[in-house]
Amino acid sequence: MTTQRLHPRVRIVWVVRAIVFAGLFTLPFVAGFYLGYLPEWAPTVAGGVLLVIGVVHALLRYRRWSYEIREDELYLDRGVITQVRTTVPLVRIQHVDSRRGPIERAVGLASCVVYTAGSRGADVRIPGLTPDGANDLRGELKRLAIRADGEDAV
Amino acid sequence: MKLAPQSVPYRALQRGLGFAVLAFFILNASDAGGTGLTVAVAAGIVLVALAYEAAYYQRFEYVLTEDTFDISSGVISRREREIPYRRIQNVDVSRNVVQRALGIAAVDLETAGGSATEGSIRYVTVAEATRLQRELQRRKSGANGSPGELDEHGEPVAPTEEDLFAITPGELALVGALSFDGRLIGLLAFLGSGSVPVLSGFIPTASAAILTATAIVAVGLLFLASWVLGAAIAFSNYYGFRLSRAGDELRYERGLFRRYSGSIPTEKVQTLTIADNPAKRALGYASLSIETAGYAPGQGGDQGSQAAVPIARTDRVYDLAREVEPFGEPSFHRPPRRIRWRYVFRYTMVVAALTGILFAVDWWTAGAIPWYGPLLLLLAVPPAAHLKWKHRGYWLGEDHLLTRNGFWSRQVKVVPYYRIQNVIDTRTIFQRRWYVATVVADTAGTGSLMGSNAAAVDFDIDEAVTLRRELNDRLQDALIDRRARRTAFEWFEGDPMEIYGASADAGTDSAADAGTGSVVDVDADDVVIDDAEADPAVGAALDADDMAGTDRFAGIDGVEDVVDAEGVDDTTDVADAEEGDDGMDAADAEEGDDADDLDIPPDGVIRPDFSVSDRDYSQPAERVDTGDYAVDRHPSDADVPFRPDDESSSGGADGDDDDTEHDEASADDDATPGDDRSGR
Incomplete structure (x- = not known):
């Protein structure tokens, strides 16, 4: 399988999430303003900065994300500030979930979570898949995991 | 089997004492009644606790079955738990002073799943604890494919125990000297934070110099006390530390007041850590800890890894580490100088x-x-x-x-x-x-x-x-290496002569008809199922609703369908049944001469025979050992292609090749049966 990109609509999910977070983190500033500790422009500026950072991060994140199912491993390349490249040997896959969060459902996307027994990369989430794609990916990974014939996965 | 009867009063006291003391305080504080009432309530609580614990004792039962360790427990809500032997990572036994006086011990079984201890038996007699530990170890190695060591009468023999490490008094003193317990400081700081307003009342009256001196002395004393405390704790923890190897497991023992002993299968060791600091390096000392997937032993407690060697000469530590994982002489490669x-x-x-x-x-x-x-x-x-x-x-x-x-x-x-x-x-x-x-x-x-x-x-x-x-x-190489050994091993599950002999009787014609393709599949499926049983990964991947998916995929691939699907199903069952029933004997037999003078039929295929068992193969296997994972109950339905080349190998030629390889691998491996066990 060649390198796969995420579905472009995942940007909507991430941007919405960034907006929500920016909103949440602006709340203290708003409260500060109402209680008279902060000048009027503080919440606006804080919110604006957070929003811009969040949105830019979301867009860059989409550009960086890619995954690939190789012969005997799953390879993920992601991360904006810290770039992370994970290789998960198919033998080590414990189980695979496909899930859909509320924002994902709204834009018609799903994600796939791969679990291993590892302590650090114990679960790897591949976002931005179409629901069918997520199911297919789950099925594919499971099939490959079985074929890869893990013995002691621990 | 039952718990030790002594555990009833002990557990009751353990459980009831806290409540009794609490009730005592509450009643005293509220002045609700005289001492008589207080005593009565406390006694009542202890009685209730005794009754409960008696019921607990009555309802607690554990059984060593063929391939699982079953615990049924619970007074009000019942729980039946089966722990497959091969899933057990560690078996730990601990006894504190009171338990030692009563002659009872707590046994804890750890598996890789979950954070809590999976099997906790409170409490059995010391002899029973030791027996459990040994017996679990023996069955565990049996379940892992290698038969427990048996003498010529087929009776299990305890593997010889070989000392790897015993702490010397000097090292113990050093451990104590290097231990510092920060908890006392934390506790005092916590208590002190409450008393600051009280103290501040006195402060202005004293001069600054006296205050400073007092503070310095107090802090010094505090550190000294922490150090002594740390030393005492370390001393009592590591007193009599001993690490030994018995067969394919490591055993440790330690503790002055509270005795710990436990076992770690070398097969389950995940990581070794050798730690030191500048002081230790200068003196030539280091420490070692052994991690397994169940937990790093003792992590739940505050003593750190139970199987850790607290301190020893560096060369001793490395020798010991190599004993567990033979890694040779490392020469580290440094990052770039820039x-x-x-x-x-x-x-x-x-x-x-x-x-x-x-x-x-x-x-x-x-x-x-x-x-x-x-x-x-x-x-x-x-x-x-x-x-x-x-x-x-x-x-x-x-x-x-x-x-x-x-x-x-x-x-x-x-x-x-x-x-x-x-x-x-x-x-x-x-x-x-x-x-x-x-x-x-x-x-x-x-x-x-x-x-x-x-x-x-x-x-x-x-x-x-x-x-x-x-x-x-x-x-991947390591996996292939393992798989080759394992595959070869599983191939001779069951008595080879019996299988071949019966198969020949049953009719060589049908065997020839079935063709090489089906033979390959039999082989492959055999492996899939065996491994699935041994394997949490696949096990977990196969959760029940996913199974449907597997079928679908297999259906699309259609490999098994092309060939004789029913034959495949039956064979898996056979492998399954054999593993359950006489896996030990079979593996034992395999070590003997049988395998050596096994002659391979003309088509180069050893076929399982279904007639030797009276099992009804139209029914799925009754129980599949899958550990705690939800796995398909009918593994025979899992028509999963095993090797990548399966997809293309429904023809005869590929199949033939594969098969030959398998036989060779088996033969090779069989020549050196010891490898499989002693290797790791």
Whole structure:
């Protein structure tokens, strides 16, 4: 399988999430303003900065994300500030979930979570898949995991 | 089997005492009645506790079955738990002073799943605890495919115990001397924080000099007390520490007041950590800890890893580590020299930040703090950067990855390639500026939850990428290596002569008709099922609703369908049944001469025979040993292609090749049956 990109609509999910977070983190500033500790422009500026950072991060994140199912491993390349490249040997896959969060459902996307027994990369989430794609990916990974014939996965 | 009867009063006291004391205080405080009432209530509570514990004793039962350890317990809500032997990671026995006086012991079984202890038996007699420990070990190794060691009468013999390490009085003294318990300070600080207002009442009356002197003395005493406390705890923890190897497991024993003993299968060891610090290095000492997937033993408690060697001469530690994981003589490969500049930069930033903070404080309070003081630290920056660089490194051994990090507390991690769970390559924004990356080899050891995975930090990106690929390749090689041994081993499950003989009787014609294709599938499926049983990964992947998916995929592939699907199903059942019923005997027989003078039928295929068993193969296997995982109950339905080439090999030629390989592998392996067990 060649390198796969995420579905472009995942940007909507991430941007919405960034907006929500920016909103949440602006709340203290708003409260500060109402209680008279902060000048009027503080919440606006804080919110604006957070929003811009969040949105830019979301867009860059989409550009960086890619995954690939190789012969005997799953390879993920992601991360904006810290770039992370994970290789998960198919033998080590414990189980695979496909899930859909509320924002994902709204834009018609799903994600796939791969679990291993590892302590650090114990679960790897591949976002931005179409629901069918997520199911297919789950099925594919499971099939490959079985074929890869893990013995002691621990 | 039942618990020890002595456990009833002990448990009742343990449980009831807290309540009784609580009730005592409440009643006393509220002045609700006289002492008579208080005593009556306390006695009542103890009686209730006794009754409950008697019922608990009555309802608690554990059984060593053929391949699981069953515990049924619970007074009000019943729980039946089956723990497959092969899933057991550790068996620990502990006894505190009271328990030792009563002659009882607590037995804990750990499996890889979950955070809590999976099987906890409170309490059995000491003899029973030892018996359980030994018996579980024997059955565990039996369940893992290698038969427990049997003498010529087929009776189990206890594997000979070989001492690996015993702590010497000098080392014990050193452990004590190097231990410092910070908890006392924490406790006093906590208590002290409440009493500050009280104390401040006295403060103005005393002069500053006396105050300072008192404070210094108090702090000194506090540290001394902490040190003595730490030494005492370490002394009682590690008193009589002994590590030995018996067969394929490690056993440890330690403790002065509370005795711990336990076993770790060498098969389950995930990571070894050899730790030291500058002082230990100067004196030539180091410590070792052994991590398994169940937990790093004793992590639940506060004593750290129970099987850790607290301190020993460095060469002894390395010998011991090699005894567990033979990793050879490491020669570490350091990060590029330029990376020292990165550390210089980093430390300079820290010094600058410190200076800045002090300056700000100085400016704010308008005091005369020598805020430029930290600048002296700049002198230490270059050597610190050099040392940091010097103590980093990794080494790729024959079967192990070794990494080394840290100057103040240096850790050398030993990770067998076979244990790698995934490989993570991270580059922070700062690392990218220096064109370096960190490669982490993640294992299932719980100790690594603290983020102390085996990591090769700050290596050139090109090198990191190579390392990442190399680790993956070596893992695959290790897997193939394992699989070859295992496959060969499983192939002779059951009595080969019996299978062949009966098969020949049953009709060579049909065998010939079935063709090579089906033979390959039989072989392949055999392996799939056996491994699925041995394997949490596949086990977990096969959860029930997913199974439908598997069928679908298999259906699309259509490999098995082309060939005789029913034959395949039946064969898996046979393998299954055999494993359950006479796996031990079969494996035992295999060690004998039978396999050597086994003649292979003309078509080069040894066929299982269904007529020797009276099992109804139209029914699925009754029970499949899958551990705690939800796995398909009917593994015979899982028409899953096993090898990549299965998809193309429904024809005869490929099948033939595969089959020959298998036979050769089996033959090779059989010539040296000991390898499989003693290897790891």
